[in-house]
Amino acid sequence: MVVDPAGAVNREQVKQILERNQAKMKYYLSHCAHCALCAESCFLYQAHDRDPQYMPAYKVIHSVGELYRKKDKVDRALLLRIKRIVWKNCALCQRCYCPMGVSVPSMIAFARMVCRSQGVYPQGDAEGEPESWL
Amino acid sequence: MIIAERKPLPEIVDKVKRYRKILNIGCGGCVSICLAGGQKEALELNVELAEAFGLQDVPIQLDTLTIERQCNPNFFEPLDQVAREYECLLTMACGAGVQFVAERYQEIPVFPAVNTVFVGVDRDLGWYEENCRTCGECMLGETGGVCPVTRCSKSLFNGPCGGTRFDGACEVATDIPCAWFEIHRRLKLQGRLEEITKIRPARDWENQTVRHLIQPSCQKRYLK
Numbered sequence: 150m151v152v153d154p155a156g157a158v159n160r161e162q163v164k165q166i167l168e169r170n171q172a173k174m175k176y177y178l179s180h181c182a183h184c185a186l187c188a189e190s191c192f193l194y195q196a197h198d199r200d201p202q203y204m205p206a207y208k209v210i211h212s213v214g215e216l217y218r219k220k221d222k223v224d225r226a227l228l229l230r231i232k233r234i235v236w237k238n239c240a241l242c243q244r245c246y247c248p249m250g251v252s253v254p255s256m257i258a259f260a261r262m263v264c265r266s267q268g269v270y271p272q273g274d275a276e277g278e279p280e281s282w283l
Numbered sequence: 284m285i286i287a288e289r290k291p292l293p294e295i296v297d298k299v300k301r302y303r304k305i306l307n308i309g310c311g312g313c314v315s316i317c318l319a320g321g322q323k324e325a326l327e328l329n330v331e332l333a334e335a336f337g338l339q340d341v342p343i344q345l346d347t348l349t350i351e352r353q354c355n356p357n358f359f360e361p362l363d364q365v366a367r368e369y370e371c372l373l374t375m376a377c378g379a380g381v382q383f384v385a386e387r388y389q390e391i392p393v394f395p396a397v398n399t400v401f402v403g404v405d406r407d408l409g410w411y412e413e414n415c416r417t418c419g420e421c422m423l424g425e426t427g428g429v430c431p432v433t434r435c436s437k438s439l440f441n442g443p444c445g446g447t448r449f450d451g452a453c454e455v456a457t458d459i460p461c462a463w464f465e466i467h468r469r470l471k472l473q474g475r476l477e478e479i480t481k482i483r484p485a486r487d488w489e490n491q492t493v494r495h496l497i498q499p500s501c502q503k504r505y506l507k
Binding site for chain 2: 262
């Protein structure tokens with residue numbers, strides 16, 4: 150599968166991926182109690198002066214949550230916004246702790262998979278940000 | 284970070300030429316960062332493979348899938364859904380990732396598409412330098428932050444050997460800096476040159492066997 154990174158989003162393909170994982174992802178999204186305990190276990194959140202954009206809950210709500218809200222209207226601008234959240238703001242270290250059992254890493258990995266399916270992923274210096282995305 | 288480099292195309296073609304359904308698996312970890320085996324490189328390899336097989340008029344199904352880590356079971360779900368549809372798997376991960384994939388899908392032949400070359404640092408974009416042999420007995424605290432195991436041509440624990448050239452190069456080759464020359468310079472700079480006279484016992488070559496590590500904070504979880 151070769152995808153044109155600048156091309157249009159294959160909305161049908163995105164919809165299929167979202168539907169295939171809908172049960173688990175919506176379960177996770179609906180079980181977030183917004184308790185912010187996950188934030189305390191995120192080293193990036195701590196390292197960025199407790200910037201709310203680094204809270205694991207923020208990251209999944211504004212990536213996976215947005216994808217399901219838009220579902221068949223996902224566009225490239227949204228994927229590019231999500232790319233920044235799920236790559237630049239998350240190292241996928243899997244340290245985030247959720248008392249409700251929400252698997253934040255699997256949600257971030259899922260958001261990355263959706264982005265990858267449309268050719269949206271970090272590509273070295275192509276974005277003028279060499280290696281700064283991890 | 285683990286550094287890898289793509290294997291030559293003929294070697295990869297030779298390994299997979301008998302199969303007609305091939306999945307090339309990119310890895311989103313270290314090999315993505317060192318520009319050897321991420322999604323972009325997996326797509327590029329598939330284009331090259333398609334061309335190579337096309338030249339031989341061989342009909343072939345060649346797909347690619349990138350998962351975030353091939354060294355962690357938590358990221359295998361997308362691969363689990365499709366892996367068994369293929370006759371062989373080609374992986375762009377480091378040696379650890381390749382073995383993890385091979386262990387998970389034992390009935391399917393798994394081939395590496397990259398050579399794992401070292402643990403190193405980024406000198407610049409696409410330029411990496413080996414700095415650690417993961418020997419398991421770090422002595423950087425005594426050597427001014429210069430690893431003699433990695434950077435001395437003879438991996439001498441106790442040096443220098445006497446083969447240092449006047450310009451600080453190693454006797455082995457003029458383009459190899461002498462690690463112990465640099466260790467001496469740094470220790471002198473830091474006012475602790477006496478450290479160089481310490482005799483270090485011969486190291487235990489424990490990295491000749493498979494190593495496991497459980498951090499003290501996790502021991503309750505795994506050790507009964």
